[in-house]
Amino acid sequence: xxxxxxxxxxxxxQRGTSLTIQCQVDSQVTMMFWYRQQPGQSLTLIATANQGxxxxxxxxxxxxxxxxxxxxLTFSTLTVSNMSPEDSSIxxxxxxxxxxxxxxxxxxxxxxxx
Amino acid sequence: EDQVxxxxxxxRLQEGESSSLNCSYTVSGLRGLFWYRxxxxxGPEFLFTLYSAGEEKEKERLKATLTKxxxxxxxxxxxxxxxxxxxxxxxxxxxxxxxxxxxxxxxLVKP
Numbered sequence: 150x151x152x153x154x155x156x157x158x159x160x161x162x163q164r165g166t167s168l169t170i171q172c173q174v175d176s177q178v179t180m181m182f183w184y185r186q187q188p189g190q191s192l193t194l195i196a197t198a199n200q201g202x203x204x205x206x207x208x209x210x211x212x213x214x215x216x217x218x219x220x221x222l223t224f225s226t227l228t229v230s231n232m233s234p235e236d237s238s239i240x241x242x243x244x245x246x247x248x249x250x251x252x253x254x255x256x257x258x259x260x261x262x263x
Numbered sequence: 264e265d266q267v268x269x270x271x272x273x274x275r276l277q278e279g280e281s282s283s284l285n286c287s288y289t290v291s292g293l294r295g296l297f298w299y300r301x302x303x304x305x306g307p308e309f310l311f312t313l314y315s316a317g318e319e320k321e322k323e324r325l326k327a328t329l330t331k332x333x334x335x336x337x338x339x340x341x342x343x344x345x346x347x348x349x350x351x352x353x354x355x356x357x358x359x360x361x362x363x364x365x366x367x368x369x370x371l372v373k374p
Contacts, residue, residue: 191350191365192364194362197361245360246309251297251309252309252360254306256305257305
């Protein structure tokens with residue numbers, strides 16, 4: 150399995166500020182994804198982080214709000230920009246394991262926006 | 264659009280009381296159905312992948328089965344440590360490796 154580390158694990162932020170979440174995988178992976186889990190709900194895919202090119206965003210998510218970087222095969226960042234209380238969620242990084250199809254997840258970043 | 268529905272939303276069991284969780288799906292070209300366990304404050308932990316109807320997989324007290332329309336996660340003689348949210352997800356068609364998740368089933372096993 151792939152070991153995925155995220156930081157910060159939690160943060161409390163003020164409205165209008167931005168937060169960058171880092172995701173580090175312990176091995177080279179082809180696919181990395183960012184999910185959001187709103188309180189009491191299941192996971193919703195934000196975007197696929199593509200190495201060396203722009204991320205692919207799902208319907209309802211835009212690059213200006215959630216810019217993503219992926220400079221290499223083991224690292225990605227997600228920025229939550231101009232935050233509002235509605236952005237309070239758990240943000241999860243995931244990556245495919247050695248076999249390619251199984252997705253493994255980091256422990257998440259608990260974000261609270263005041 | 265791929266759809267995944269899990270039932271029940273919540274399940275309270277006595278220790279040793281076996282039960283089943285349901286995951287029904289509507290997709291174009293199922294490539295894989297995944298079960299995850301999620302504990303509070305943690306990311307989902309991979310349990311099983313099922314690829315074709317009739318397939319079954321087991322791990323300790325958990326057994327997952329798959330038909331053409333749904334999957335079941337059977338919990339046999341559960342223990343309190345089996346308390347968690349169980350998530351079902353599908354990988355389908357040309358969607359690449361991304362997963363579409365159901366709403367989850369919160370399981371509480373009381374001693």
